[in-house]
Amino acid sequence: MGVYLYFRVMKVDKRQKREEELFREVSKGKLPEHVAIIMDGNGRWAQKRGLPRLAGHRAGISALKKIITCAQELGIKVITLYAFSTENWKRPKREVEFLMRLPEEYLEKELGFLIENNIVIKTIGDLDEIPGLTQKAIRKAVASTKQNTGMILNFAFNYGGRAEIIGAVKKISREVLEGRLQWDEITEEIFSKHLYTGSIPDPDLLIRPSGELRISNFLLWQLAYTELWFTRVMWPDFNKKYFLKAIKDYQKRERRFGGIL
Ligand code: IPE
Ligand code: IPE
Ligand code: MG
Numbered sequence: 269m270g271v272y273l274y275f276r277v278m279k280v281d282k283r284q285k286r287e288e289e290l291f292r293e294v295s296k297g298k299l300p301e302h303v304a305i306i307m308d309g310n311g312r313w314a315q316k317r318g319l320p321r322l323a324g325h326r327a328g329i330s331a332l333k334k335i336i337t338c339a340q341e342l343g344i345k346v347i348t349l350y351a352f353s354t355e356n357w358k359r360p361k362r363e364v365e366f367l368m369r370l371p372e373e374y375l376e377k378e379l380g381f382l383i384e385n386n387i388v389i390k391t392i393g394d395l396d397e398i399p400g401l402t403q404k405a406i407r408k409a410v411a412s413t414k415q416n417t418g419m420i421l422n423f424a425f426n427y428g429g430r431a432e433i434i435g436a437v438k439k440i441s442r443e444v445l446e447g448r449l450q451w452d453e454i455t456e457e458i459f460s461k462h463l464y465t466g467s468i469p470d471p472d473l474l475i476r477p478s479g480e481l482r483i484s485n486f487l488l489w490q491l492a493y494t495e496l497w498f499t500r501v502m503w504p505d506f507n508k509k510y511f512l513k514a515i516k517d518y519q520k521r522e523r524r525f526g527g528i529l
Contacts, residue, residue: 283509290512295342297519300472302346303339304494306486307332309478309502316502322366327504329374338508339419340385342515346420346468348392350486354428368398371425372405379409386418392464393427422468429488436462465490473518475511477503495521 307328314324332349339347352367359367382389389409396403406425439462443449449458461467470490474483479500483491497514499506522529 287509287512290509290516291338291341294512294515294519297516299342299344300495300515300518301344302348302469302471302473303344303515304348304350304471304474304487304491305335306350306474306476306478306484307503308350308476308480308484310504312478313502313504321363324502324504325367325370329370331504331506332374333378334507335511336382336387336419336421338511340387344419346422346471348422348424348465348468348471348487350424350427350484352393352425352427353485354394354426354431355485368402371402371423375405375409379412382409382421383413383416386416387413388416388418388420389413390420390422390468391425392422392432393425394431395426398426420468422465424486427464427486429483429485432464433489435464460489463489470494473497473514475499475514477501477506477510493523493525495523 310324310328311321312324313327314321317323336347351371356367357364391406391410395406406423436459440449440454440459444451444454465487470492471487471494474487474491474494475497476482477499479498481498487494495518497517499510499514501510
């Protein structure tokens with residue numbers, strides 16, 4: 269038992285050292301300003317362990333906490349997290365209800381920490397269509413962190429990229445119809461300002477765990493020149509090490525934006 273414990277402690281110690289080294293290395297390089305994450309794989313993570321899918325969603329919250337802390341320590345300015353898509357309503361009623369309750373549960377426990385850590389909570393997506401209590405919890409979190417000046421934690425909830433684009437088209441059309449904007453004044457910049465993301469810069473890096481190699485209607489306009497990073501790891505197992513690895517890989521990428529270097 270003693271020997272087993274000794275080796276276990278040594279292993280944890282070694283892992284921590286490696287993580288610290290990786291952190292130091294990464295923090296010396298150019299950091300992405302905005303990282304977007306598709307928090308995927310909760311259901312499969314649970315099923316593999318013989319647990320209900322809902323247990324996977326709850327386990328995803330601990331991954332979320334680790335990533336928020338690490339991003340903040342690094343000095344990343346914006347993190348956007350895909351938590352519920354406009355297509356996720358297709359899931360069984362019980363699962364949808366659980367996912368709708370999760371923000372309330374999460375914020376009840378974590379809002380104090382987020383306020384203390386100077387984090388600004390924002391959301392993208394259609395909040396008007398979600399249950400009243402969930403709306404209330406989210407709006408309260410947004411209001412009580414509005415004065416903060418630190419990292420922006422942007423939750424995509426009931427979010428769909430196509431719905432967002434249609435929403436922007438409608439807003440712009442109305443302005444044109446009412447004479448507040450001329451049709452030939454519409455530029456990419458004006459269009460971007462009418463999206464949910466408004467003044468937030470486009471993501472530099474997109475991370476998708478769970479092995480799926482697709483975007484799933486996330487930030488369609490904003491991802492135009494984002495660097496993509498995929499891993500087979502399921503979201504509940506995603507941790508600081510993977511996050512740092514993603515950023516390290518990002519630092520090796522050559523971003524050309526259509527030009528040449
Ligand atoms: C992501 O995990 C969470 C949401 C979509 C809300 P999934 O529930 O999609 O997990 P998998 O992809 O089925 O494993
Ligand atoms: C994307 O994951 C949405 C979120 C993680 C919130 P999905 O699990 O819904 O995506 P698909 O269905 O595999 O494309
Ligand atoms: Mg999924």
